[in-house]
Amino acid sequence: MAHESSHSIEPSTQRGEFELIAAIRASLGTPPEDVIVGIGDDAAVLSVPPGEQLVVTTDMLVEGRHFDALTVGDAANAQSAAEAIGWKALAVSISDVAAMGGRARWAVVSIALRAEHTGSVADALTVGLRRCAESFGVAIVGGDTTASPGPLIVNVTLAGSLGDGDAVLRSGARVGDAVCVTGALGGSRLGRHLHPQPRQDEALSLVKEGVVHAMIDLSDGLSSDLGHVLDASGVGAMLWADRVPIHPDATRRAAETGRPALEHALHDGEDFELLFTTSPDVAARLATDGLCGTPVAWIGRLTGDADCVIAPDASQESAAVPLERRGYDHFRNG
Amino acid sequence: MAHESSHSIEPSTQRGEFELIAAIRASLGTPPEDVIVGIGDDAAVLSVPPGEQLVVTTDMLVEGRHFDALTVGDAANAQSAAEAIGWKALAVSISDVAAMGGRARWAVVSIALRAEHTGSVADALTVGLRRCAESFGVAIVGGDTTASPGPLIVNVTLAGSLGDGDAVLRSGARVGDAVCVTGALGGSRLGRHLHPQPRQDEALSLVKEGVVHAMIDLSDGLSSDLGHVLDASGVGAMLWADRVPIHPDATRRAAETGRPALEHALHDGEDFELLFTTSPDVAARLATDGLCGTPVAWIGRLTGDADCVIAPDASQESAAVPLERRGYDHFRNG
Numbered sequence: 001m002a003h004e005s006s007h008s009i010e011p012s013t014q015r016g017e018f019e020l021i022a023a024i025r026a027s028l029g030t031p032p033e034d035v036i037v038g039i040g041d042d043a044a045v046l047s048v049p050p051g052e053q054l055v056v057t058t059d060m061l062v063e064g065r066h067f068d069a070l071t072v073g074d075a076a077n078a079q080s081a082a083e084a085i086g087w088k089a090l091a092v093s094i095s096d097v098a099a100m101g102g103r104a105r106w107a108v109v110s111i112a113l114r115a116e117h118t119g120s121v122a123d124a125l126t127v128g129l130r131r132c133a134e135s136f137g138v139a140i141v142g143g144d145t146t147a148s149p150g151p152l153i154v155n156v157t158l159a160g161s162l163g164d165g166d167a168v169l170r171s172g173a174r175v176g177d178a179v180c181v182t183g184a185l186g187g188s189r190l191g192r193h194l195h196p197q198p199r200q201d202e203a204l205s206l207v208k209e210g211v212v213h214a215m216i217d218l219s220d221g222l223s224s225d226l227g228h229v230l231d232a233s234g235v236g237a238m239l240w241a242d243r244v245p246i247h248p249d250a251t252r253r254a255a256e257t258g259r260p261a262l263e264h265a266l267h268d269g270e271d272f273e274l275l276f277t278t279s280p281d282v283a284a285r286l287a288t289d290g291l292c293g294t295p296v297a298w299i300g301r302l303t304g305d306a307d308c309v310i311a312p313d314a315s316q317e318s319a320a321v322p323l324e325r326r327g328y329d330h331f332r333n334g
Numbered sequence: 335m336a337h338e339s340s341h342s343i344e345p346s347t348q349r350g351e352f353e354l355i356a357a358i359r360a361s362l363g364t365p366p367e368d369v370i371v372g373i374g375d376d377a378a379v380l381s382v383p384p385g386e387q388l389v390v391t392t393d394m395l396v397e398g399r400h401f402d403a404l405t406v407g408d409a410a411n412a413q414s415a416a417e418a419i420g421w422k423a424l425a426v427s428i429s430d431v432a433a434m435g436g437r438a439r440w441a442v443v444s445i446a447l448r449a450e451h452t453g454s455v456a457d458a459l460t461v462g463l464r465r466c467a468e469s470f471g472v473a474i475v476g477g478d479t480t481a482s483p484g485p486l487i488v489n490v491t492l493a494g495s496l497g498d499g500d501a502v503l504r505s506g507a508r509v510g511d512a513v514c515v516t517g518a519l520g521g522s523r524l525g526r527h528l529h530p531q532p533r534q535d536e537a538l539s540l541v542k543e544g545v546v547h548a549m550i551d552l553s554d555g556l557s558s559d560l561g562h563v564l565d566a567s568g569v570g571a572m573l574w575a576d577r578v579p580i581h582p583d584a585t586r587r588a589a590e591t592g593r594p595a596l597e598h599a600l601h602d603g604e605d606f607e608l609l610f611t612t613s614p615d616v617a618a619r620l621a622t623d624g625l626c627g628t629p630v631a632w633i634g635r636l637t638g639d640a641d642c643v644i645a646p647d648a649s650q651e652s653a654a655v656p657l658e659r660r661g662y663d664h665f666r667n668g
Contacts, residue, residue, distance in 0.1 A: 036387060036501065037434075037501055037503065040504075040566070041434065041503055041504050041505075041566075042391065042430040042431075042433040042434050042504070042549075042550060042551060043389045043390055043391035043430045043431055043433075043434045043436065043494075044389070044390045044391070045387050045388070045389055045434065045496070045501045046387060046388040046389075046390060047387055047388075047498075048382045048387070048388055053370060053379050053380060053381055053382070054379070054380040054381075054382055054388065054493070055377045055378070055379055055380075056377055056378045056380060056440065056442055056475065056476060056491075056493065057376065057377035057378070057442070057476060058442040058443070058444050058476060058477060058478050058489070058491055059444070059478050060444035060445075060446055060478050060480050060487070060489060062446050062480055062481070062482060062483070062487075063483075064483045065446075065480060065481055065482075065483060066480070096376040096377045097376075097377055099376040099377075100371075100375065100376050100377045100379065102377065106390065108390055108391070108392040108491055109392070110392050110393070110394035110489045111394075112394055112396050112399075112487065141390065142390060142391060142392060143392060144392050144393050144394045144489075146394050146396055146399060146400070147396070147399055148396060148399075148485070149396070149397075149398045149399060149484065149485055150483065150484035150485055151482070151483055151484055151485075153394070153396075153446065153487055155392070155394060155444045155478075155489040155491075157390075157392055157442055157489075157491035159388070159390065159493065160377075162379070164381075167370065167371055167379045169371065169375055170374075170375050170376070171375075215376075216376060217376060232374070232375075
């Protein structure tokens with residue numbers, strides 16, 4: 001990035017490292033009671049609820065890979081993009097903790113950024129992080145800031161908690177389980193991917209009921225993420241195409257690509273919905289009632305076969321064809 | 335980096351994302367019993383020892399900032415550098431957890447790297463992480479791998495534990511305390527900075543004795559890190575120059591720069607020694623006996639003044655001069 005262009009973003013607000021940390025700290029406000037020591041010492045000290053286990057996940061977002069390069073010379077655009085990046089960086093980790101059945105609690109955030117982004121872009125990033133944290137009951141308790149020679153990079157590590165033995169694993173699926181997903185899938189990259197809404201309440205509700213056998217969040221895409229559950233559980237799946245909930249964005253995207261909307265729903269990824277397996281009885285109830293106001297679709301059943309197939313509908317299973325996994329590989333697709 | 339040059343590093347071992355994760359997982363071996371769920375699900379699940387609090391820190395290392403760009407066209411050199419980066423990425427976080435009085439337990443690691451580094455460079459990085467983890471009793475329980483459009487970036491988040499109320503803060507220092515440091519300081523960048531040895535045993539021993547009032551690890555440099563303790567505790571300090579333990583590397587560095595070795599000991603940083611305050615009685619004993627085989631120097635005392643000064647020795651305090659803080663600012667020094 002050229003020196004003169006970058007300066008046109010925020011001409012007067014470039015900061016030193018300690019000023020930046022102080023600004024972030026001030027913006028984040030007072031931490032909750034379980035934060036014994038927050039930002040400002042060598043490490044944070046946290047009080048884990050008695051009888052609970054810890055759930056930990058980490059995600060790194062890289063400019064030019066997970067989000068577009070920040071607009072040069074258009075301050076409003078760069079700030080709006082940075083706020084979305086801040087939201088997303090935390091939201092994707094909340095989605096992971098939720099998919100384990102945990103309640104997100106504390107996050108630490110590392111940010112590498114160019115000196116010209118230490119002003120209003122850093123502020124907007126912090127606003128996005130804070131809004132997401134407040135929406136989902138997370139305290140940001142520490143972090144690291146450093147200069148980047150190139151891309152803006154944000155790494156969030158999120159710790160949550162769950163009751164002893166309550167973790168919902170990818171490996172808990174059983175032959176005969178119903179396969180369910182929350183929400184609707186596909187075409188996320190038309191814009192929804194910038195503001196993911198992790199299904200924490202929905203996941204906690206399933207765990208509280210004790211009805212979920214296996215769970216994963218849909219980040220790579222249904223075909224790929226279901227594949228992770230099948231591999232971990234040693235089962236296969238029969239999906240019914242007519243039951244896959246197709247998002248209007250998948251239909252819009254299909255009009256652009258010329259491919260079927262169903263393909264976008266099966267493979268696009270970045271939906272951040274939950275995929276879970278449960279008993280057919282529970283699936284039937286959830287498909288009618290939804291979960292915390294979110295629709296649930298019962299899209300298939302688990303089999304003793306080694307693979308994953310998809311039929312037009314439940315009455316035509318003999319016409320099923322193999323479902324290819326098209327998971328995103330950062331090194332091969334990039 | 336040119337395509338042909340990068341390929342000369344590891345001609346046959348470039349990997350996809352899932353192969354890379356599998357290779358890292360295999361290299362890390364079996365996790366300890368407190369890891370309920372390790373690498374391979376949406377998040378790790380960990381069992382915190384009863385009655386203990388959690389200590390969490392995060393550190394990001396960026397190629398070209400925290401370490402030199404990896405050598406192109408010299409595989410052995412790039413691997414040796416990558417192994418050191420892996421060690422250091424974890425060691426600096428262990429140093430932070432130790433400085434809080436905690437025992438390091440679990441780490442998650444995010445890595446952004448160019449596709450040509452997914453082979454032997456990634457393997458060497460993992461070896462460095464594993465060696466450090468094994469040396470200090472840490473389990474690597476999860477992570478994220480992604481493609482970088484530029485620099486290699488490693489982010490480690492480390493969680494440790496400590497007894498309820500055992501956290502040693504920067505804010506606990508009192509007027510009259512002795513100021514002590516472990517080891518010897520300065521000139522770390524001649525090579526020691528590549529293989530830091532966090533003082534975890536020494537810190538745990540101080541906490542077990544219940545004798546330490548405030549503690550910090552020396553990453554930015556003595557003048558700057560002591561400044562953080564003084565600010566947090568609302569005290570000042572009188573240092574005695576003849577007591578500051580000067581590392582032979584500081585002397586070698588002084589020969590290169592023409593500046594006094596003492597200056598290098600006071601300001602260089604990346605020593606990863608402990609600075610702590612305690613009673614004069616304890617300081618006298620530690621200065622004689624050391625701590626877990628590591629020398630301890632009693633380098634000054636805390637005062638009710640607002641600033642930090644340095645005298646030639648304890649008998650010439652009236653000749654003290656202000657000690658300038660020369661902390662490294664990633665955005666201003668970079």
